[in-house]
Amino acid sequence: MNPLALELNETLKGSVVEALFSDMGKRLYFPNGIISQGGEAAKDAYFANGTIGMAVAGGTPIELDSYKKNMPSLNSRETVAYAKTAGSPDIRALWKEKIIEKNPNLKGKNFSLPVLVPGLTAVLSYVADLFIDADKPLLAADPCWDNYELITCARRGADFHQFKCFENGKFNLAGLEAAMKADAEKYGSVRVLLNFPQNPSGYSPTKDEAKAIVEMVRKLAESGKKVLVLSDDAYFGLNYEDDIEPQSLFAYMADLHENVLAIKADGPTKEDFAWGFRTGFITFGSKALTDEQYTALTTKFMGAIRSSVSCSATPSQSLVLKALQDPAHEAQKKELRKMLQGRYDAVRKFVNTHKSSKLTALPFNSGYFMSFHVEGGIAEELRVKLLKDKGIGVIQIDPYTLRVAFSSIDEEKIEEVYSQIYDVAEEM
Amino acid sequence: MNPLALELNETLKGSVVEALFSDMGKRLYFPNGIISQGGEAAKDAYFANGTIGMAVAGGTPIELDSYKKNMPSLNSRETVAYAKTAGSPDIRALWKEKIIEKNPNLKGKNFSLPVLVPGLTAVLSYVADLFIDADKPLLAADPCWDNYELITCARRGADFHQFKCFENGKFNLAGLEAAMKADAEKYGSVRVLLNFPQNPSGYSPTKDEAKAIVEMVRKLAESGKKVLVLSDDAYFGLNYEDDIEPQSLFAYMADLHENVLAIKADGPTKEDFAWGFRTGFITFGSKALTDEQYTALTTKFMGAIRSSVSCSATPSQSLVLKALQDPAHEAQKKELRKMLQGRYDAVRKFVNTHKSSKLTALPFNSGYFMSFHVEGGIAEELRVKLLKDKGIGVIQIDPYTLRVAFSSIDEEKIEEVYSQIYDVAEEM
The missing domain is CATH 3.90.1150.10 (Aspartate Aminotransferase, domain 1)
Structure with missing residues (x-):
């Protein structure tokens, strides 16, 4: 295993993250070569910066007019320049603010800066990279989006478990709890994906149901089982009835218990009607994680990004940032x-x-x-x-x-x- | 294994593709649910199309003004709408034309339509998904881009083999041949990544060296070994000396021998100075592949795309297409x-x-x-x-x-x- 991976694993030792890691999660690292040296040079290379794999003139990336004419209001750093591995720091900070605004329960709580990835699917895929493998199945609702199974079984070679989402015309709390307990019993840990508003049903839990879900996760955690709760919030905020729990489950899971790792998958894709931009965010929280451990898990995700797409598209990020800043x-x-x-x-x-x-x-x-x-x-x-x-x-x-x-x-x-x-x- | 994966594997039975597949390559499939039913509806749902996961009014995806103002010359299908899994058909067809223009040796030859993915890294990562695993190492030059090792070892859990790229101030043909032979001997097959112009050295082979590389692959193939030759053409065409081989190695490998699977990784990222757009192409060819087998391998790549990012960014694709069409x-x-x-x-x-x-x-x-x-x-x-x-x-x-x-x-x-x-x- 790469020494950089071992270093990250050492930092995460004893944490819920380490306990939940897949084989790939353990192996991933972020090369400290080109990107980090480029970062140093961006600060200190006052005479000439020969670290950049772009065509640069007078310190500015060159943008061909054939691109410029269709994005006249953006500069070359907002269009053709490479984005950072984990996304634009401005948009990441702003998205975190928005998450807190939309989920007031998170105010003052410790959770990660969102990591920007190319869309909601990428969030799920990277989380599967880090936490799902042949011995670590994913649990989700039935029916659900067909991509959950594709990611879990075909990409990760893992088992895909499902609980019946509805029983007698209601969300099937008992079925969810039984399925989580069965996984916990068999594997010592649980990885559950909860998607609300749910695709394909269009269902979101009521306040009481949300409370019940949080309580069943708490009980599992208190019994010593490690639980990864992945909230797929793709359609967040599109609520049409008054009794719906208005906050993401992540707002309750992020500091629920040291045995719970909460991850939030969200983004402007559906919520802000920017489907084709492919901009999503991974945000995570767990009660006992130290700052060093937050950084280490972020670095693991950066390794997953680097080894799959290098970084997300710059025009999409600029368009989202400008819109979010637009009154x-x-x-x-x-x-x-x-x-x-x-x-x-x-x-x-x-x-x-x-x-x-x-x-x-x-x-x-x-x-x-x-x-x-x-x-x-x-x-x-x-x-x-x-x-x-x-x-x-x-x-x-x-x-x-x-x-x-x-x-x-x-x-x-x-x-x-x-x-x-x-x-x-x-x-x- | 999913029945759809088995079906694709059956189609590829006996081909060089099947012989080279990784564990994930065998498992991948493309769900015939939402995307393909959506395709049927796009054609036939003349009264109302309720298949689309976007907000649509009067048949057109809705684009917020907060996005529109920064891309005023593009319509909503060119900005916010989802792209197809394998990319815009127009840009794929045009890119294939351009490949033939730049590599006249490919004229009249059978090779795939390029599959559009989010950048050059994504090409390498998807090829690794399909063809590299714990028993199937990747061979590349030393020195090389650090991401090759990250993808191979950390993402795919595979071994990364290297040959010394230069010896006595020249490209090390003998070293490359010895390394390929060693892999062929040990594994019965070879997966070699050849990157020209090479990162970090900036070297491209001369016409004679290119010929020699093609001949050593031919000899290996004729001896019964299966060879995957992945040409990383990220910097294609940026040649500053007259004796450089002007065509991609892919132009010679695509129909070299039925035991050779040639894959070309390229895109406008570096070649057309569109670094941050994240647009790359996977193009493949092999002498004995049937049309059905071309389709099956394309479908496998679509499974890899679907399970990682769903699709590539639409604004990037539109910007590239407009530029390529711009005289x-x-x-x-x-x-x-x-x-x-x-x-x-x-x-x-x-x-x-x-x-x-x-x-x-x-x-x-x-x-x-x-x-x-x-x-x-x-x-x-x-x-x-x-x-x-x-x-x-x-x-x-x-x-x-x-x-x-x-x-x-x-x-x-x-x-x-x-x-x-x-x-x-x-x-x-």
Whole structure:
């Protein structure tokens, strides 16, 4: 193993991070060559900086006009220059502020500076790199996004465990607890991914349910089990009902217990409507971690970034930073959220006032989607028929689950779309 | 193993790809859920498309003004919309055209459509995912970029083998051949990464050397060994001397022998001076691959992309596409290359006319860099002294190798910078 990896592991010795690490988590390091020497030179090379792998003139990276003309208001450091491995320090600091604003429970608490990565998927993938392997399965809901299984099984060669997300029309707290206990018993530790608003159901826990989840993690931790709680907050803040827990579970997990490592996956991708920019953040916290240990785990993540993409795209980071600093941005977001709320309300009204012998809406109250449980496991047949006969596109998640993204259906079409879905299902 | 992975493996059965696959290469698949159903809906959902995980109004993704104002000439599909997993079809087709233009030997030959990924590092990382593992080492030059080792050892848990890149002031053909033979003997197959123009030396092979490399790979293949030749062409085309082989080794390897899988790593990052955009391409070819097998390996790469970043950044892709389509782009590139040629000529002149008892320039003729072999292994001490005493920043690659990026030093400063480097080295 590389001496730099051993050094980081030594720093993390005895911590919950060390106990949860995968094989790759143990191996990762950040080479102290080009990047760190370049950092020194950026400060001290007053005469000439020959460390930079870019074409530089008079100290400034050169930007071709063929790029410049499409981003006229940005300078070359905001467009063509390399970004830092863990992202722009300005945007990282600002995003942390925003996290605290949106999750007041985190105020005054110790947690990491967000690490910027190329999108939400990258957060999940890097966390899997560091903490999931053949002997360390991931636990997530069923149904869930198909990429969780791809990352866990195909990329990490690990087992993917699931708990039934809903039982009797409610979030399945008992199922989650039983699944966590089973993993804890078998492996001595648990790695659970909790995604709210949930894809594909569009469900977020109520305040009481959130409290119950926190308590079951606390109990596990107090019993001596190590627990990694990964909160996939991709759709954070898109809540359409009043009883939803308004803060991320991370706000309660970050300092819950020394046996709990809480990681938050979030970013402007969905929340700030910047899907194609590919900008996501890894933020982590644990009760007993020292500052040195925070730095060491950040360095491990930087090793994961360096060895996969080197760094994230600069134009995307600049565009996000400018928007977050723009006083008009929040107002524009609110407008868009209002539009989504209108679509949700229309869906909610339809579902509440119509009966179907084939379709049962899974609990939904947030996010971009809602899903139906389809009797008889004919979701694929229903999807194809809707597309071919009615020109309506929906997603078959599995034979029993049909997902509708109301985020992409104009409000005035919602009643017609849902009528067709119910009618076609009824005919089958 | 997932049935979709088994299906792809069945298609690749008996091919050089199957023989070279890593454990992860065998496991990877592309979920046929959300993305492919979304593709069908994009075509046929004439009434309403409820498959899209974006906020869409009237069929168009919504772009906030806070983003739009910094990219006024691009539409929302060119900025905030998700890109396709393997990248924009337009840019992929155009990049393939450009590859053939730059490598006329490829004209009429069968090789893949380039797969767009987030930067050159991502190409190397994905190729390592598919073909490197604990029993399948990577072979590369010494010295080389530190990320090769990080990817191979830390990310893939594999061994990293090196051959001495230069011997007696020349590219070490014999060393490369011996190292390939040793791997072939021990593992039955070889995975070799050849990076030209080389980082850190700035060396590209002459026409004769390129021919010799191709011949040694052919001989290995004819002896029944499977060979993966990964050409890292990051700095392609930045050639400053006339005897350099003008085409990528990929142009000769792509149809060399059915036992050879040739992969080309390239992109506009360095070549088109778009460092921070993070846009790279994976292109592959092998003599006996069928169309179905080309598709299957592309799908495997898409599984690697999906499970790590989902897709690459849209603004970056749009900016690159617009530039490549811009008639002024090539002229602007030429200007910049002329500037780099001027810097190279100044370095070349200095090195050819000065002697040092401590420094020997490694062979260099191309790219962004040149390096010195430092007598006594004091490269780090020399680097620190240059920075502290003279305000000159350079990179210590290893105790015997000091890298100077003349790409980032203004031409009028080059004589002074190199004088200082020689003087300070002499004093030590």
